[in-house]
Amino acid sequence: MKITADVPSPLTALDRPNSYIGRAVPRPNLARMTQGRAQYVSDVVLPRMAHVTFLRSPYAHARIVKIDKSAAEKARGVVAVVTGTELSEVITPWVGVLSHLKGIKSAPQHAIAVDRACWQGEAVCAVVARTRAEAEDACELIDIEYEELTPVTDPETALAPKTPVIHPELGDNLTFERTLDVGEVDKAFAESDAVVEATFLFGRHTGVTNEPRAIVADWNPGEQRLTVYQGTQAPHMMQNLFAKHLGLEEHQVRVLTKDVGGSFGIKVHTYADEMATVALSKLLKRPVKFVADRIESFVTDIHARDHRVKGKIGVKKDGTITAFEIDDLTGIGPYSVYPRTSGIEANQVVNLVGGPYQCPNYRARARVVFQNKNVMCQYRAVGHPIATGVTEGLVDLAAAKIGIDPAELRRKNLYPDDGYPATAASGLKFEKLSHHASLDKILSMMEYEALCAERDAKRKEGIYRGIGLASFIEVTNPSAAFYGVGGARISSQDGATVRLDATGAIFIHSGVTEQGQGAEAVLAQCVASSFGVPIERVRVVTGDTDNVPYGGGTWASRAAGIGGEAAWQAGKALRQNVLAAAASILQAQPEGLDIVNGIVVDKGTTRERITLDEVARICYFRPDTLPPGFQAELMATRHYVPRAWPFAFTNGIQASYLEVDTDTGFVKLLKHWCVEDCGTVINPQLVDEQIRGGIVQGLGGALFEHCLYDERGQMLNGNMADYLVPMAVEMPDIEIGHVVTPTADSELGAKGAGEAGTAGAPAAVMNAINDALRPLGAKPLTAMPFTPGVILRAIGKV
Amino acid sequence: MNAFCDISLTVNGERVNERVEARKSLVDFLREDLTLTGSHVGCEHGVCGACTVRVDGEIVRGCLMLAVQCDGASVETIEGVSDSGEIADLQEAFQQRNALQCGFCTPGMLLTAQALLRNGSVPSREDIREHISGNYCRCTGYHAIVDAVTAVAQARAGGRK
Ligand code: FES
Ligand code: FES
Numbered sequence: 001m002k003i004t005a006d007v008p009s010p011l012t013a014l015d016r017p018n019s020y021i022g023r024a025v026p027r028p029n030l031a032r033m034t035q036g037r038a039q040y041v042s043d044v045v046l047p048r049m050a051h052v053t054f055l056r057s058p059y060a061h062a063r064i065v066k067i068d069k070s071a072a073e074k075a076r077g078v079v080a081v082v083t084g085t086e087l088s089e090v091i092t093p094w095v096g097v098l099s100h101l102k103g104i105k106s107a108p109q110h111a112i113a114v115d116r117a118c119w120q121g122e123a124v125c126a127v128v129a130r131t132r133a134e135a136e137d138a139c140e141l142i143d144i145e146y147e148e149l150t151p152v153t154d155p156e157t158a159l160a161p162k163t164p165v166i167h168p169e170l171g172d173n174l175t176f177e178r179t180l181d182v183g184e185v186d187k188a189f190a191e192s193d194a195v196v197e198a199t200f201l202f203g204r205h206t207g208v209t210n211e212p213r214a215i216v217a218d219w220n221p222g223e224q225r226l227t228v229y230q231g232t233q234a235p236h237m238m239q240n241l242f243a244k245h246l247g248l249e250e251h252q253v254r255v256l257t258k259d260v261g262g263s264f265g266i267k268v269h270t271y272a273d274e275m276a277t278v279a280l281s282k283l284l285k286r287p288v289k290f291v292a293d294r295i296e297s298f299v300t301d302i303h304a305r306d307h308r309v310k311g312k313i314g315v316k317k318d319g320t321i322t323a324f325e326i327d328d329l330t331g332i333g334p335y336s337v338y339p340r341t342s343g344i345e346a347n348q349v350v351n352l353v354g355g356p357y358q359c360p361n362y363r364a365r366a367r368v369v370f371q372n373k374n375v376m377c378q379y380r381a382v383g384h385p386i387a388t389g390v391t392e393g394l395v396d397l398a399a400a401k402i403g404i405d406p407a408e409l410r411r412k413n414l415y416p417d418d419g420y421p422a423t424a425a426s427g428l429k430f431e432k433l434s435h436h437a438s439l440d441k442i443l444s445m446m447e448y449e450a451l452c453a454e455r456d457a458k459r460k461e462g463i464y465r466g467i468g469l470a471s472f473i474e475v476t477n478p479s480a481a482f483y484g485v486g487g488a489r490i491s492s493q494d495g496a497t498v499r500l501d502a503t504g505a506i507f508i509h510s511g512v513t514e515q516g517q518g519a520e521a522v523l524a525q526c527v528a529s530s531f532g533v534p535i536e537r538v539r540v541v542t543g544d545t546d547n548v549p550y551g552g553g554t555w556a557s558r559a560a561g562i563g564g565e566a567a568w569q570a571g572k573a574l575r576q577n578v579l580a581a582a583a584s585i586l587q588a589q590p591e592g593l594d595i596v597n598g599i600v601v602d603k604g605t606t607r608e609r610i611t612l613d614e615v616a617r618i619c620y621f622r623p624d625t626l627p628p629g630f631q632a633e634l635m636a637t638r639h640y641v642p643r644a645w646p647f648a649f650t651n652g653i654q655a656s657y658l659e660v661d662t663d664t665g666f667v668k669l670l671k672h673w674c675v676e677d678c679g680t681v682i683n684p685q686l687v688d689e690q691i692r693g694g695i696v697q698g699l700g701g702a703l704f705e706h707c708l709y710d711e712r713g714q715m716l717n718g719n720m721a722d723y724l725v726p727m728a729v730e731m732p733d734i735e736i737g738h739v740v741t742p743t744a745d746s747e748l749g750a751k752g753a754g755e756a757g758t759a760g761a762p763a764a765v766m767n768a769i770n771d772a773l774r775p776l777g778a779k780p781l782t783a784m785p786f787t788p789g790v791i792l793r794a795i796g797k798v
Numbered sequence: 799m800n801a802f803c804d805i806s807l808t809v810n811g812e813r814v815n816e817r818v819e820a821r822k823s824l825v826d827f828l829r830e831d832l833t834l835t836g837s838h839v840g841c842e843h844g845v846c847g848a849c850t851v852r853v854d855g856e857i858v859r860g861c862l863m864l865a866v867q868c869d870g871a872s873v874e875t876i877e878g879v880s881d882s883g884e885i886a887d888l889q890e891a892f893q894q895r896n897a898l899q900c901g902f903c904t905p906g907m908l909l910t911a912q913a914l915l916r917n918g919s920v921p922s923r924e925d926i927r928e929h930i931s932g933n934y935c936r937c938t939g940y941h942a943i944v945d946a947v948t949a950v951a952q953a954r955a956g957g958r959k
Binding site for chain 2: 024026027029030031033034035036037038039040042043045133207208209210211212259260261262263264293294515516517518685686689692693694695696697719720721725726727728729730731733734757
């Protein structure tokens, strides 16, 4: 194993002999993945397995008058044709609300639409056949009579009296509203030297995981058990939901998550078609497989980000920010998504606007409204790119207005690095952040002054380049404050079970899951270090509700900070157990022994006492030779959840350098930088690549990605050719730097790193584009994505 | 709709005689009939590159080609080039550089990269970016992939000298 980079560990607790913390250990699963030997759910095949295809509503809003399925039922290969009404005999509907989001409301959602379809793409009938192709053929033979209803598509008019109410029983189209008024906002604006207002628009976009959603459900009536192979980020959550809505006990359901071809938050939700697949398996008593095709992905994978935010900032001549005010409006489709709700993103925007800056005056309103489009919910860096876009956009506009360098304005207002703990105006509590160290670091990485000079020189040649900065904070390691307090059965704690095998190697079973982030490598690093074995001797098991400790899975950047800490603690506990066994064999004191590199040694020296395989051999096969009354415990479990702080806030800053072609409107990204403080860096390579991948998703949002709908609620670009995502040639090289401020809430001190890239990139690009266009007198661009047409219009070329 | 054809071809050097539906794509044939699941399906309309395989030495999109079109052809998939050792250095570089996260794009990406490097050239980072731009990677941000391909190109060139 070649370790490609090291970051010295900052904590003494981590200075164990042969520690892997801070080292770029390669992931254990890469060899099979590069050989085409991974197993994704889309690869799973079971005996007697049938395939389901869903006939989906062509209308955004329509009453289902009649379904004639007789021809389809006779088609070749067809096992069953099932309507929503028929399926509702097997599975109950659900409502996506949480009690801590006060007033949030939604309507019951069915696995397959009953009587009415509420978005284009909602499943209205299922065909199960021997092959997917046969199921698709039969779908074409189903005759459905619809009565088209008026669709509600524009969030701006969703609450108008003339607009139809999508769920009349709810009274109006308002899902959720939150307001906040802190400090003296009006007074602060009145006392400002300049007040800047802008309306920021964020396009609706979606995750586009390379592997579409996939599930194989296998109800076995013989053992009254349901086994589900699912590409999910939260196996235990899904186990609970399948059981609950199929009328089973949790122990009757096993969820297995093998390799997952991309998730990004898309695969942490409850999808009606996946619930339907599970119900169909129960109904038909055989395995049923559903793999979304790409069009289905576009019209049913959750969308995110569709926000209109009116923002306002006040600033004094000396650069002091006096107040922030926002009014956020977002449309979420016809249902709040279960069980995490579609109110979290807007809530997060209210929480995070103004986040990095010391400013006591803040007023916010967020309204979340229903509409007849695909559902919206949490996607990577929930709410962060919106909050950062608004905050950093306003900060740059203010800097331009009073004629101060944007870096300088940030330096003046960012929370001081020695001013923690601190409480933001929105109420967020920060344990310890490092905005100034991060700002200084990125300015030196990008050689800020030289870069500004280069930009200015190019301008004289008629080449329009811009520099954009974006500071941000990021919510990671969520405790029960995120979902648990709202009544959702989503575990915020996670566990790890560590076991010494009979040859002296280590097994670790963990509740967090692997979707490519490298969670399994991080778990192995933690246990190898705290227990004391070479990492090659650690085998990691995740993604199986029958065989791993109950936990939350991998989302909100919790795998390393929560799953890793549990693994670290479990490794320590097992070390104590094994040392007790070794001591009893050696007739020594456990305190005088340690485990280094897989060998029990005298503590503090490298004098070898006994190998682990010998300890295991004696304990497992010759316990008769151990002293009477001594029982070796060669397995240990530990759980962890942050307690002192509800979240580990991380911080960072990004910078974009780009060139705008004023003839074509194309933006060429020249270089991108990010400095992130995610606390203890367990594996520098994995952290850097998480950030890079996240940045590119953020760049996609800024420049390309947009789910386009017409006024009738039809998605216009539901394919990869028309929905643009970043390709290699459009992307810049990305330089990553770190500031390390460990959280004191855990021994490892690791915070999350998965959202940082996506959180800051769009704002950095927006500010860079506006910087580039400012000499042309263009009105600042604040509506993403910044396509060539948008840019040409801004500079008056079209 | 139900026309079947008999085809015979070699897949990863093995002789294969199968009866396939005329409408079946090459990648579905490989994945479903031959259970070679290393080739992936991301879009089924020729955009993402996850289905990239080699037919008679050239990389193609397995979703845009029909299995019947491969009658008499030689098809190579990620499983074949892995077992032959042809791209062992690329695979090693991808692992060392963490040039994959979920790994779903990786088989197609590796075959595409190998097509670029096969003539022994040392392409620039821009050339590499251009060449792999038919292959989506949603996870990595591409930087690590470009690093890995660059490293292999240089090593291969160095190794020849
Ligand atoms: S599956 Fe063939 S290019 Fe996407
Ligand atoms: S590694 Fe996930 S798509 Fe490339």
